[in-house]
Amino acid sequence: MKFILTASRLMKASEVKSLCKVMKENKNILLQQEIQAKSVMFRKLSLKKEKAAS
Numbered sequence: 001m002k003f004i005l006t007a008s009r010l011m012k013a014s015e016v017k018s019l020c021k022v023m024k025e026n027k028n029i030l031l032q033q034e035i036q037a038k039s040v041m042f043r044k045l046s047l048k049k050e051k052a053a054s
Contacts, residue, residue, distance in 0.1 A: 011019075023030045 023033075
């Protein structure tokens with residue numbers, strides 16, 4: 001499984017490595033993040049479609 005890690009702030013390499021390690025060990029956390037990101041993207045897409053239909 002491939003995923004992209006984005007950060008809202010600059011992080012040290014050690015912070016990124018530890019975050020990746022936690023994500024690899026806990027697949028549930030990764031799944032929750034994926035569901036949350038997809039729901040945000042879906043909401044934005046549906047808002048664009050509503051504006052285009054108007």
